[in-house]
Amino acid sequence: MKRKFLALCAATAALMVGATAAQSATTLETVKARGKLICGVSLSTPGFAAADDKGRMQGFDADICRSIAAAVFGDPDKVDFVLTNINTRFQALQSGEIDVLSRQTTATFSREASLGIDFGPTVFYDGQGLLVPKSLGVASAKELTDAAICTLPGTTTSQNLTDFFRTVGGKFELVVFESPDENRAAFYSGRCEAISSDRSDLASIRAVANNPDDYVLLPETISKEPLAPAVRQNDSNWRDIVSWSVYMLMAAEEKGIIQANVDEMAKSEDPEIQRMLGGADELGKMLGLDNKWGYNIVKGVGNYAEVFDRNLGEKTKLGMTRGPNTQWNAGGLLYAPPVR
Amino acid sequence: MLFLNDARFRAVFYQFVAISLVLLAAWAMYATASANLAKQDIATGFDFLSRQAGIAISESSIAYGPTDTVARAILVGLINTIKVSFLAALFGTIIGVLVGIGRMSTNPLLSRLMLAYVELLRNVPLLLYLFLWYFLIILVFPPVRQAIQLFPGFFLSNSGLAMPALEWQSGFGLTFAALAFGIASALVVRGVSQRRRIQSGKANAGWIFALVLLVLPVLAVWASGAISLSWSAPEAGRFRLTGGLQIRPEFVALLVGLMLNLSASVAEIVRAGIQAVSRGQWEAAQALGLPRSRTLRLVVLPQALRVIIPPLTNTYLTVFKNSSLAIAIGYPDLVMVSNTIMNQTGQAMETIAIFMGIYLGLSVAISLFMNWYNARVALKAR
Numbered sequence: 001m002k003r004k005f006l007a008l009c010a011a012t013a014a015l016m017v018g019a020t021a022a023q024s025a026t027t028l029e030t031v032k033a034r035g036k037l038i039c040g041v042s043l044s045t046p047g048f049a050a051a052d053d054k055g056r057m058q059g060f061d062a063d064i065c066r067s068i069a070a071a072v073f074g075d076p077d078k079v080d081f082v083l084t085n086i087n088t089r090f091q092a093l094q095s096g097e098i099d100v101l102s103r104q105t106t107a108t109f110s111r112e113a114s115l116g117i118d119f120g121p122t123v124f125y126d127g128q129g130l131l132v133p134k135s136l137g138v139a140s141a142k143e144l145t146d147a148a149i150c151t152l153p154g155t156t157t158s159q160n161l162t163d164f165f166r167t168v169g170g171k172f173e174l175v176v177f178e179s180p181d182e183n184r185a186a187f188y189s190g191r192c193e194a195i196s197s198d199r200s201d202l203a204s205i206r207a208v209a210n211n212p213d214d215y216v217l218l219p220e221t222i223s224k225e226p227l228a229p230a231v232r233q234n235d236s237n238w239r240d241i242v243s244w245s246v247y248m249l250m251a252a253e254e255k256g257i258i259q260a261n262v263d264e265m266a267k268s269e270d271p272e273i274q275r276m277l278g279g280a281d282e283l284g285k286m287l288g289l290d291n292k293w294g295y296n297i298v299k300g301v302g303n304y305a306e307v308f309d310r311n312l313g314e315k316t317k318l319g320m321t322r323g324p325n326t327q328w329n330a331g332g333l334l335y336a337p338p339v340r
Numbered sequence: 341m342l343f344l345n346d347a348r349f350r351a352v353f354y355q356f357v358a359i360s361l362v363l364l365a366a367w368a369m370y371a372t373a374s375a376n377l378a379k380q381d382i383a384t385g386f387d388f389l390s391r392q393a394g395i396a397i398s399e400s401s402i403a404y405g406p407t408d409t410v411a412r413a414i415l416v417g418l419i420n421t422i423k424v425s426f427l428a429a430l431f432g433t434i435i436g437v438l439v440g441i442g443r444m445s446t447n448p449l450l451s452r453l454m455l456a457y458v459e460l461l462r463n464v465p466l467l468l469y470l471f472l473w474y475f476l477i478i479l480v481f482p483p484v485r486q487a488i489q490l491f492p493g494f495f496l497s498n499s500g501l502a503m504p505a506l507e508w509q510s511g512f513g514l515t516f517a518a519l520a521f522g523i524a525s526a527l528v529v530r531g532v533s534q535r536r537r538i539q540s541g542k543a544n545a546g547w548i549f550a551l552v553l554l555v556l557p558v559l560a561v562w563a564s565g566a567i568s569l570s571w572s573a574p575e576a577g578r579f580r581l582t583g584g585l586q587i588r589p590e591f592v593a594l595l596v597g598l599m600l601n602l603s604a605s606v607a608e609i610v611r612a613g614i615q616a617v618s619r620g621q622w623e624a625a626q627a628l629g630l631p632r633s634r635t636l637r638l639v640v641l642p643q644a645l646r647v648i649i650p651p652l653t654n655t656y657l658t659v660f661k662n663s664s665l666a667i668a669i670g671y672p673d674l675v676m677v678s679n680t681i682m683n684q685t686g687q688a689m690e691t692i693a694i695f696m697g698i699y700l701g702l703s704v705a706i707s708l709f710m711n712w713y714n715a716r717v718a719l720k721a722r
Contacts, residue, residue, distance in 0.1 A: 086683065090688075094380060110685075113383075114685075114686055116380035145578075146582055148398075148579075158395045159394045162396045166406065174397070176680070177670045178670075178676070179668065182471075185475065185478070190484070191589065193579045
């Protein structure tokens, strides 16, 4: 708690003295001069951002950071990961402590309008759900009237729950924990009947339970949670770079470009693939990047499907299906604008 | 210059300069911060306080719902903070005084036991104890559907203790007023009778009179039939017990943690205070034939209080500030509610300013009260 508070103070202090300095150079210039991208990720969320046994940061959010680093430097490993707390994440971005925030953050109107930040494209379409023990015999979230529900503080979680039970016309007991570990422990011990969070997060909570089969995810999705990376406001060029690094992952999947075949695909006759991988036109230059930025992203981290499968997919502990996170032409919501 | 040599002028002048510098620095920080925030298009100001809070708070001593304002949500958090700190200070002091006296006991078993108690509690960070108490509660007690029934209507589970509660249908204000009147008049009678006793040196029956005055108004209100009460007993709902009075495990863990931590500090302060009273006082009381317990109560403790009060003030301030550790175990105190609000509105600086201001204001109020009390018990030189 103390560390969080110190971080908040530091961010506030940085906001007071450092913000002018950070604004004098564009983010791209700052990042290039530093030789590294600084990316804000979550503390410990397996599947999104968590260090593996070798200390390397793994996860979906971490790979988004790597693709931006690959676009800027041609090397996906030129990233420093900064662990951001849920309460201080926006301040860390505002104050210039991090260049981009890739931390399971929901894009909302008031955040974009009042926090001095801009959101990039949605990288993961999520929604808030509820996880309950199977033994409870509950089939719908509407039955959970008068139950106790464990959540993490702030974010939109508690507000969504409150709104949901107001529509259903019931009451519930909200038990809020600052740390994910206490939150999970309270749920497993039966202090709460249900635990609520983004569905992706619940998959992660279920995966680390002693016996994952004892828990069931309720069918309701009580909110829309489009998770997107965020950058500081008023730096159009940097926002473009972040957005198009994400779009490149999606476009590569659409065109069937994968990490293993990117060198072959670079010789393709398809004009769009040529533009994407730097074989034709000079699209990279327009963003102030190397012309092979798209090639570097796919070579470094793969395409969207590879990133998803590696971190969240059915072969991982989280075992998530693609759901709405499939390509538009397969009935999903991923729709990268044309690269031209 | 002549007036610079005047000691009185210099004293005032330097203070003036120092205060001006501090104010200037504060203003410069405020101005820079707001300019930078404006430049980055980050919303500022306190308008968000009147917006709808939109969050549920599980524990609230005043009427509160998600449609109430942000300011009221912060007030709910503040009242929760005060509630837990006050109870922790009260019980912690009582336990601490007993342990402190036990430390001085001539019985080696008792005094060593008390020593172990103090050292165990003082030398481990409070946060770890909070986790310990909380996990003990939620892991040892069964889930609410298998709650243990202690007595009819009393249920113990890892969701806390549920018990029947008295609900006032009417007459609450009247009873409260009668009780306040009773206490005030009893105090006056007690003062008068005590003065008479000291003057005449004879015991009198003033205490009976005071006692009668204390209960009479409440009984009168009761007899007049203005009070109507009803019992609300916890009932098993589909998932948990509803109705009655619910004491939640988060509150209990925090209260126990703060209380025990405080009691260890108080015990040491009391011991030091008692030891500061010179041996001559003990011996003089013994020579007068007073037994040990009365010596302690009538001779030593009143003198020890003078040494005890100043460090006790610090301890109370600590317990008040430590209550913010509530956030670790899910008790909705001021900091937790503020954090949630900060997260929803994104106005970190304003929210932090509010809760820092509240902590500062209340801490100063506690010290002022304790200073006043200290002045009252201090040795009056006649």
